[in-house]
Amino acid sequence: MKVWNTLKRINIKSLWQLIGLSVRNPLFLYPTFLATKECMRISTLHYGREHYRNTPANAFRHAFWNYLIARSCAKWSNNPSKVLQWTKAITDWHENAFVNRELPRLMDLHNNEIGRTIYVYHSAEHFETIIELLRTKTRNALQVKNAEAITLAPDKLVYLYPASNTIE
Numbered sequence: 001m002k003v004w005n006t007l008k009r010i011n012i013k014s015l016w017q018l019i020g021l022s023v024r025n026p027l028f029l030y031p032t033f034l035a036t037k038e039c040m041r042i043s044t045l046h047y048g049r050e051h052y053r054n055t056p057a058n059a060f061r062h063a064f065w066n067y068l069i070a071r072s073c074a075k076w077s078n079n080p081s082k083v084l085q086w087t088k089a090i091t092d093w094h095e096n097a098f099v100n101r102e103l104p105r106l107m108d109l110h111n112n113e114i115g116r117t118i119y120v121y122h123s124a125e126h127f128e129t130i131i132e133l134l135r136t137k138t139r140n141a142l143q144v145k146n147a148e149a150i151t152l153a154p155d156k157l158v159y160l161y162p163a164s165n166t167i168e
Contacts, residue, residue, distance in 0.1 A: 055163045056139070060138040065091065066119070
């Protein structure tokens, strides 16, 4: 089971943090799980396995993941602030729980924030419209070489490596 294999990679401190997040927000667990599965499906559909590398496809996946979590959890709560707090908390937890080098982690956190911002300003948009918006942002993503470059791109998706193939 993939979920069990993933949980086995988490250290005890991170596991307790996840339990704490889950206890405070139990209604958001299932929609977050479904959003994550849907994000992976759609990312693979559009980009193949390219979204597993620190490429523009990965930037798409992170932004789309945050958008989808917020969208899915909003169906369970009338409190947009709580939904966005949860989305940030669970995706920040993920970035900190799974070991990653500093620059890729900062890149992921940045792209996660872009996804939440898109949700705030486009929550009423049709699902396919959001995918196209993010695909456009992906085509216009900025390749970065350091943390400072990320901070200079507040409204752009960022990535570290060019795509190795072109699945569109």
